Amino acid sequence: DAGITQSPRHKVTETGTPVTLRCHQTENHRYMYWYRQDPGHGLRLIHYSYGVKDTDKGEVSDGYSVSRSKTEDFLLTLESATSSQTSVYFCAIRQGVGETQYFGPGTRLLVL
């Protein structure tokens, strides 16, 4: 258990509304990541952070923004949700040997 929680765990929203997902960790990890998982696509990186206020884009960052004002929290924002952003979102932290990442339980988002 890497001490990662995600909130909310489930959310239904309408197209065009803003949505913020939260990832919280309790073990002071420097690196945090946001992924989305879709059928036929595996896990794809949206954004990542390598420290407070240090973030960068991943493979599928369009339509998403992130913020990290504290070590323990990494927020993912959909400025104006679209149906193509219906997905399961996972947060991860990096710790230990090599590049091993540990994942949170996920947030299931449905955009109607």
Add this chain to the structure above:
Amino acid sequence: DQQVKQNSPSLSVQEGRISILNCDYTNSMFDYFLWYKKYPAEGPTFLISISSIKDKNEDGRFTVFLNKSAKHLSLHIVPSQPGDSAVYFCAASYPGGSQGNLIFGKGTKLSVKP
């Protein structure tokens, strides 16, 4: 263009037999490889990893083999158990890759039948 490929979307195995999950990659710069297991409605769980300086790593019933010349890795589960039924993802990273980001395959769904 997919850099990490899991060409078998699904695999069915009898309990007690060996499960072999395969993964191919295209980027010769990758130097660290991982396998994750994922149950429905849960986050992926780290299973086992291997560095490119090795060709085998073992942890209990799980063994990962790396063939660098073929750019191929495999995960062996022996003996397979019904609780191993899950989706398995392989992932890779390379030195100097953006902050240790992982590139994932699309996953293989393993079903272990009693």
